[in-house]
Amino acid sequence: MKTVSGRWRLGSIGGTLLWSALLAVGAYAQTDPLPSWNQGPAKQAILDFVRDTTDPSSPRFVSSAERIATFDQDGTLWVEHPMYSQVKYCLDRVPAVVAAKPELKNVEPFKTVLSGDREATTSLSMKDLETILVATLTGMTTDQFQSEVEKWLATAKDPRWNRPYTELTYQPMQELLKYLRSHGYKTYIVTGGGQDFVRVYAERIYGIPPEQVVGTMGGTKYGYDENGKPILTKDAKLLLNDNNAGKPEGIQLMIGRRPNAAFGNSTGDQQMLEYTKAGDGARLAMLVLHDDATREYAYGPALGLPDTKVGTFTQALFNQAEKDGWLVISMKNDWNHIFAFEK
């Protein structure tokens, strides 16, 4: 921030200092770690938090070994509307599942998905959806699953932007991940999505290695293939539903310490943010509000935005954020870019 005010001061002195001013702008552009964030309370809170927790002379200093930042994924790091990408993956896998088990062809909910009737598919019950998730996410080895997801990611495209899902990550959050890591923070994804699914691409698209992806966890079963080679087969046993109260539980299981900073965008992140903020010292909790229908989507229903089942941000959550000192990030006002491909 010093550089910014310095720049305006230089500019105000007059034309003779034009070159100095331009150089200062250049230096600022190079050194601003969060160029896609507009100046404002959200950006300032991040800069203050990092300064306070990494300056050894600060009373709020955190040793580098203890610096943990956790990020929800869907709606926080990438687009979640109109449908979670993983759900789209599972629906897209149904033909392959039915090809391998033709007896499912005329059985619901597979029949509806195969019919191609989009409206009927999006109206499937939670129970039907679970049947599809189990059929498409379990029963194969971990290696087979990884290669199936990779193949899908390479070809599937979001219909609105006509781009691979992995390009629909938010540029400001990518900058934030890098900025935190460059200051010694370990960045974790803590998602309600499937842990193994997100791990397939998290390292490539977010720089987050598999061991730092915490998600909804299914079990695996150790065994041997026909050549006696060890394999792990994904089974349908649910170990942890990493959403709501499951998020702090998943953090305890996978990380074993309380985050210093946590970022989310919906009611599923409430407990993670509470748990983070309840720690001593400097704690940062932030919520992304989708209030930009032009550049992305607008949904809530906080602040009168349209209601949704995908990434609900209720007025009660908004009120809790105000009361507990969580910052709300307005996509519309706080982000000057949303996607890298806009530039």
Added chain:
Amino acid sequence: MKTVSGRWRLGSIGGTLLWSALLAVGAYAQTDPLPSWNQGPAKQAILDFVRDTTDPSSPRFVSSAERIATFDQDGTLWVEHPMYSQVKYCLDRVPAVVAAKPELKNVEPFKTVLSGDREATTSLSMKDLETILVATLTGMTTDQFQSEVEKWLATAKDPRWNRPYTELTYQPMQELLKYLRSHGYKTYIVTGGGQDFVRVYAERIYGIPPEQVVGTMGGTKYGYDENGKPILTKDAKLLLNDNNAGKPEGIQLMIGRRPNAAFGNSTGDQQMLEYTKAGDGARLAMLVLHDDATREYAYGPALGLPDTKVGTFTQALFNQAEKDGWLVISMKNDWNHIFAFEK
């Protein structure tokens, strides 16, 4: 190794080079990363493995982001005889549990433990032991548990050495952990012991942070204390028994990729070593054999060593090690020091 042969060559030239030879010895003492290991196939295998996987020109090179080494704890990193330290902790906690719930005083197995009859206590059935583990490891908040374990660690002593349990770590393995980390390896504990128990001291005594401790996992339940502050309470739900087949399953859950190197000492580590060795490229699998009754303990029953229920190393495991190219570390022959306090 080059330094070692260099030293002998220097020494063989004659007395005029005495000083050079001494200086070379000094340099060697400073640079040998594994001074508590005797020269031999075990030490050589470690040095070769690290050289091959960290030299970018080697066909067996592994990028630093992917370098994972996993270590069993009991009997591999520290003493496990005559009883796992965590079991001792649980037995020592029984009086406090009964003080809080006096109705347990005359109920088995608490009654036997309270009687102080050591023989009767060590003869408790597996089911009785489980009752004690559940009573002493669950029901409290994660913060309370951590503080109880810390208090015990500060006072409890192993009867043979009359030292805190945390001093009974093997110096050669401590050197190995540091050596691997200094070459970009992430070191993990993968233990049948309780994940939360080991996390209390792993960072302090092994340099391994909580997020790199994989152990037997119980669930937690998110809730609020009487002041509305978020808490996590340890519950009795077993998520994963991190032993035998549970070790590769736990590695998949917590790390999400196959280790490059794995170290164990008993049949409980067999699947972890198989899984590690089944990967492509350079893979190191090693087993510590307790064959030194004078300096530590001798048990097997591989190679005719006395049989044991704690850390069983069967002849079948020994044969599998030979067949599959796992190296057996002889405590007696491969380690010139066992404990740091010997020096």
